Amino acid sequence: MLTGWGALAGGVPPGHRLGPGFDLLLVAHVACVIVGLGAIAVSGVQAVRVRRVAHGTPVPPALLRYFGPGPNWVGRTLFGVPIFGFALLGASGGSFRLGDDWVVLGLVLWGVAALCAEGLLWPAERRVQRALAEPAGPAAPDWRRAAGRIGAVSGLLVAVLLTATVLMVAQP
DSSP states (O other), X not given: OOOXXXXXXXXXXTTOOOHHHHHHHHHHHXXXXXXXXXXXXXXXXXXXXXXXXXXXXXXXXXXXXXXXXXXXXXXXXXXXXXXXXXXXXXXXXXXXXXXXXXXXXXXXXXXXXHHHIIIIIHHHHHHHHHHXXXXXXXXXXXXXXXXXXXXXXHHHHHHHHHHHHHHHHHOO
Protein backbone atom coordinates (compact mmCIF):
# COMPACT_ATOMS: atom_id res chain seq x y z
CA MET A 1 0.00 0.00 0.00
CA LEU A 2 1.34 3.44 -0.94
CA THR A 3 1.21 6.31 1.50
CA GLY A 4 -0.47 9.62 0.60
CA TRP A 5 2.34 11.34 -1.29
CA GLY A 6 3.69 8.05 -2.57
CA ALA A 7 0.35 7.34 -4.24
CA LEU A 8 0.92 10.41 -6.42
CA ALA A 9 4.16 9.04 -7.81
CA GLY A 10 3.52 7.57 -11.25
CA GLY A 11 5.34 4.53 -12.49
CA VAL A 12 5.39 2.72 -9.14
CA PRO A 13 4.73 -0.99 -9.46
CA PRO A 14 1.51 -2.19 -7.81
CA GLY A 15 2.05 -3.23 -4.22
CA HIS A 16 5.44 -1.46 -3.99
CA ARG A 17 5.79 0.52 -0.77
CA LEU A 18 7.51 3.88 -0.90
CA GLY A 19 6.82 4.60 2.75
CA PRO A 20 6.86 7.61 5.05
CA GLY A 21 10.57 8.33 4.49
CA PHE A 22 9.87 8.86 0.80
CA ASP A 23 6.92 11.07 1.71
CA LEU A 24 9.06 13.26 3.99
CA LEU A 25 11.71 13.65 1.30
CA LEU A 26 9.00 14.54 -1.21
CA VAL A 27 7.60 17.20 1.14
CA ALA A 28 11.09 18.70 1.57
CA HIS A 29 11.69 18.58 -2.21
CA VAL A 30 8.37 20.31 -2.96
CA ALA A 31 8.91 22.85 -0.17
CA CYS A 32 12.28 23.83 -1.68
CA VAL A 33 10.60 24.29 -5.06
CA ILE A 34 7.80 26.43 -3.63
CA VAL A 35 10.04 28.58 -1.43
CA GLY A 36 12.77 29.02 -4.07
CA LEU A 37 10.28 29.75 -6.85
CA GLY A 38 8.37 32.13 -4.60
CA ALA A 39 11.52 34.02 -3.63
CA ILE A 40 12.53 34.41 -7.26
CA ALA A 41 9.06 35.62 -8.24
CA VAL A 42 8.97 38.12 -5.35
CA SER A 43 12.41 39.44 -6.35
CA GLY A 44 11.05 40.16 -9.81
CA VAL A 45 7.98 41.95 -8.47
CA GLN A 46 10.04 44.04 -6.04
CA ALA A 47 12.53 44.91 -8.78
CA VAL A 48 9.72 46.20 -10.98
CA ARG A 49 8.43 48.25 -8.04
CA VAL A 50 11.83 49.77 -7.23
CA ARG A 51 12.49 50.53 -10.89
CA ARG A 52 9.29 52.59 -11.01
CA VAL A 53 10.47 54.94 -8.26
CA ALA A 54 10.84 58.35 -9.89
CA HIS A 55 14.24 60.06 -10.03
CA GLY A 56 14.76 62.18 -6.94
CA THR A 57 11.90 60.46 -5.06
CA PRO A 58 12.81 58.59 -1.89
CA VAL A 59 12.65 54.82 -2.17
CA PRO A 60 9.83 53.46 0.01
CA PRO A 61 11.04 51.82 3.25
CA ALA A 62 9.53 48.43 2.29
CA LEU A 63 11.71 48.32 -0.82
CA LEU A 64 14.76 49.44 1.14
CA ARG A 65 14.13 46.56 3.55
CA TYR A 66 13.62 44.07 0.75
CA PHE A 67 16.82 45.11 -0.99
CA GLY A 68 18.77 45.33 2.26
CA PRO A 69 22.39 44.18 2.14
CA GLY A 70 23.08 40.47 2.14
CA PRO A 71 22.50 37.37 0.06
CA ASN A 72 19.05 36.17 -0.88
CA TRP A 73 19.15 33.08 1.36
CA VAL A 74 15.50 32.28 0.81
CA GLY A 75 16.05 32.11 -2.94
CA ARG A 76 18.93 29.73 -2.41
CA THR A 77 16.55 27.08 -1.09
CA LEU A 78 16.47 26.33 -4.81
CA PHE A 79 19.65 24.31 -4.19
CA GLY A 80 17.70 21.92 -1.96
CA VAL A 81 15.63 20.79 -4.94
CA PRO A 82 18.23 18.45 -6.50
CA ILE A 83 19.54 17.35 -3.10
CA PHE A 84 16.12 16.09 -2.08
CA GLY A 85 15.46 14.92 -5.65
CA PHE A 86 18.48 12.61 -5.58
CA ALA A 87 17.42 11.40 -2.14
CA LEU A 88 13.98 10.63 -3.60
CA LEU A 89 15.55 8.60 -6.38
CA GLY A 90 17.46 6.60 -3.80
CA ALA A 91 14.42 6.13 -1.57
CA SER A 92 12.21 5.00 -4.46
CA GLY A 93 13.64 1.50 -4.35
CA GLY A 94 14.33 1.54 -8.08
CA SER A 95 10.90 2.81 -9.10
CA PHE A 96 12.55 5.98 -10.41
CA ARG A 97 16.03 6.20 -11.94
CA LEU A 98 18.47 8.95 -12.81
CA GLY A 99 18.23 7.76 -16.42
CA ASP A 100 14.49 8.43 -16.69
CA ASP A 101 13.93 11.07 -19.37
CA TRP A 102 11.77 13.26 -17.13
CA VAL A 103 14.44 13.19 -14.40
CA VAL A 104 17.21 14.17 -16.82
CA LEU A 105 15.13 16.98 -18.34
CA GLY A 106 14.17 18.20 -14.87
CA LEU A 107 17.84 18.32 -13.87
CA VAL A 108 18.72 20.23 -17.04
CA LEU A 109 15.96 22.78 -16.38
CA TRP A 110 17.05 23.11 -12.76
CA GLY A 111 20.65 23.62 -13.91
CA VAL A 112 19.58 26.39 -16.28
CA ALA A 113 17.64 28.04 -13.45
CA ALA A 114 20.53 27.75 -10.99
CA LEU A 115 23.06 29.16 -13.47
CA CYS A 116 20.78 32.08 -14.37
CA ALA A 117 20.09 32.82 -10.71
CA GLU A 118 23.78 32.72 -9.74
CA GLY A 119 25.08 34.46 -12.85
CA LEU A 120 22.38 37.04 -13.57
CA LEU A 121 19.68 37.42 -10.92
CA TRP A 122 21.60 37.55 -7.66
CA PRO A 123 24.48 39.72 -8.97
CA ALA A 124 21.86 42.23 -10.20
CA GLU A 125 20.21 42.12 -6.76
CA ARG A 126 23.59 42.95 -5.18
CA ARG A 127 23.99 45.96 -7.51
CA VAL A 128 20.55 47.25 -6.51
CA GLN A 129 21.35 46.63 -2.83
CA ARG A 130 24.60 48.61 -3.07
CA ALA A 131 22.90 51.51 -4.87
CA LEU A 132 20.02 51.69 -2.38
CA ALA A 133 22.45 51.53 0.56
CA GLU A 134 24.10 54.79 -0.53
CA PRO A 135 23.53 57.43 2.18
CA ALA A 136 22.56 60.07 -0.39
CA GLY A 137 20.27 57.67 -2.20
CA PRO A 138 20.84 55.73 -5.42
CA ALA A 139 22.93 57.88 -7.73
CA ALA A 140 24.25 55.62 -10.46
CA PRO A 141 21.80 55.00 -13.33
CA ASP A 142 23.16 51.45 -13.53
CA TRP A 143 20.92 50.29 -10.66
CA ARG A 144 17.77 50.78 -12.74
CA ARG A 145 19.19 48.51 -15.44
CA ALA A 146 20.04 45.99 -12.73
CA ALA A 147 16.46 46.16 -11.44
CA GLY A 148 15.20 45.62 -14.98
CA ARG A 149 17.48 42.60 -15.30
CA ILE A 150 16.10 41.18 -12.04
CA GLY A 151 12.56 41.51 -13.39
CA ALA A 152 13.39 39.91 -16.74
CA VAL A 153 15.49 37.06 -15.33
CA SER A 154 12.93 36.41 -12.61
CA GLY A 155 10.21 36.00 -15.24
CA LEU A 156 12.39 33.60 -17.22
CA LEU A 157 13.25 31.58 -14.11
CA VAL A 158 9.63 31.34 -13.04
CA ALA A 159 8.76 29.94 -16.48
CA VAL A 160 11.65 27.45 -16.39
CA LEU A 161 10.88 26.29 -12.85
CA LEU A 162 7.16 25.97 -13.52
CA THR A 163 7.95 23.89 -16.61
CA ALA A 164 10.21 21.66 -14.50
CA THR A 165 7.48 21.37 -11.85
CA VAL A 166 4.87 20.30 -14.41
CA LEU A 167 7.37 17.79 -15.81
CA MET A 168 8.06 16.33 -12.37
CA VAL A 169 4.36 15.94 -11.64
CA ALA A 170 3.44 14.50 -15.05
CA GLN A 171 6.50 12.22 -15.29
CA PRO A 172 6.01 11.58 -19.01
